[in-house]
Amino acid sequence: MFKRNSWLAVFAISVSTLLTACGGGQDRQVIQNKGSDTLVNVAQAWAEAYQTVDPTTVVAVSGGGSGTGIAALINGTVDIANASRAMKEKEIKLAQDGGQNPIQHIVGYDALAVYLHADNPLTDISIEQLAEIYGDNGRYTKWTDLGVEVPGCQDQTLVVVSRQNNSGTYAYFRKTVLGKGDFRLGTRDMHGSKDVVDLVENTPCAIGYSGLAYATDHLKLACISQKTGQSCISPSVVTASDGSYPIARPLFMYTNGEPVGYLGDYMNWIKSDVGQCIILEKGYASIKDVNCG
Numbered sequence: 001m002f003k004r005n006s007w008l009a010v011f012a013i014s015v016s017t018l019l020t021a022c023g024g025g026q027d028r029q030v031i032q033n034k035g036s037d038t039l040v041n042v043a044q045a046w047a048e049a050y051q052t053v054d055p056t057t058v059v060a061v062s063g064g065g066s067g068t069g070i071a072a073l074i075n076g077t078v079d080i081a082n083a084s085r086a087m088k089e090k091e092i093k094l095a096q097d098g099g100q101n102p103i104q105h106i107v108g109y110d111a112l113a114v115y116l117h118a119d120n121p122l123t124d125i126s127i128e129q130l131a132e133i134y135g136d137n138g139r140y141t142k143w144t145d146l147g148v149e150v151p152g153c154q155d156q157t158l159v160v161v162s163r164q165n166n167s168g169t170y171a172y173f174r175k176t177v178l179g180k181g182d183f184r185l186g187t188r189d190m191h192g193s194k195d196v197v198d199l200v201e202n203t204p205c206a207i208g209y210s211g212l213a214y215a216t217d218h219l220k221l222a223c224i225s226q227k228t229g230q231s232c233i234s235p236s237v238v239t240a241s242d243g244s245y246p247i248a249r250p251l252f253m254y255t256n257g258e259p260v261g262y263l264g265d266y267m268n269w270i271k272s273d274v275g276q277c278i279i280l281e282k283g284y285a286s287i288k289d290v291n292c293g
Contacts, residue, residue, distance in 0.1 A: 027056050029262045030057075030058045030059075031058070031059045033061045033080040036069060037084075037192045038213075044061045045281075049278060066081075066084050073095060081255075083253070085169075086250075102254045103255050103256070108286060109287070110211050114207065115200045115222075116206075116221075117205075117220065118219060119150065119152055120220055122150075124222060125222045127225070127227070130177045133158060134162070134173075134187070135181045137184070138184055152205075159188060160184065161188045161203075162196075162209070163190055190208075194214060209247075214283075215283070221235055235247075276288060
């Protein structure tokens with residue numbers, strides 16, 4: 001019979017072996033990284049790639065939205081907060097009142113794409129028209145209001161897809177498209193960017209917005225102009241980088257104070273050519289010109 005003491009000995013050896021294989025448990029440093037759903041995929045890619053650079057540093061990544069990451073930074077429970085919008089003045093003050101010192105790092109750029117169903121005949125749309133679709137008391141409720149009929153959309157009623165209000169994508173779209181206005185009632189508010197894409201992809205009547213990196217071959221990306229009738233710009237890494245796309249934005253990471261030690265090493269690596277090539281691979285624009293080979 002396998003004795004209890006023998007089982008405990010084997011268990012202890014197994015744990016010791018596992019810790020040794022992982023770099024020696026006591027020597028491992030853990031970076032807590034939380035926030036933006038837009039950034040979560042590239043943040044995970046950075047975390048995985050960094051294991052080959054420094055096996056003693058583990059980066060634990062979770063999403064939940066920019067607001068969630070910023071709240072965690074304010075509360076002092078994360079090392080890095082990912083955000084697809086800048087921190088608000090009241091958030092910075094709240095953090096400082098709690099003894100935190102938020103430092104902003106731009107780690108990439110994103111084109112916030114407007115998604116249409118693949119069968120939608122519309123090719124371009126203006127910020128003015130988007131405001132009439134998404135804004136409170138907006139005039140557009142049907143696709144025929146924009147001069148098109150969408151196959152498979154029975155009564156041509158717009159299905160307006162948005163994000164939840166703790167999302168930095170939500171906040172940036174609201175600021176850029178609606179100004180000081182509010183979203184209309186009845187929008188479909190999705191938890192994550194992939195949820196937006198999935199709903200638009202399977203709903204002929206739908207229109208939605210999200211980060212360019214979530215685009216698929218089964219969707220149409222609208223060409224965007226500032227005003228109706230003007231030339232439009234398509235969302236791309238290039239147009240996000242040069243700022244010509246009307247809904248381009250920086251992507252942020254926030255730390256408590258200037259990062260030093262293993263956290264500083266990680267942030268410097270993210271901004272290096274290697275780290276920036278990873279964000280390019282994920283469909284975002286880099287903060288500098290890089291040669292990725």
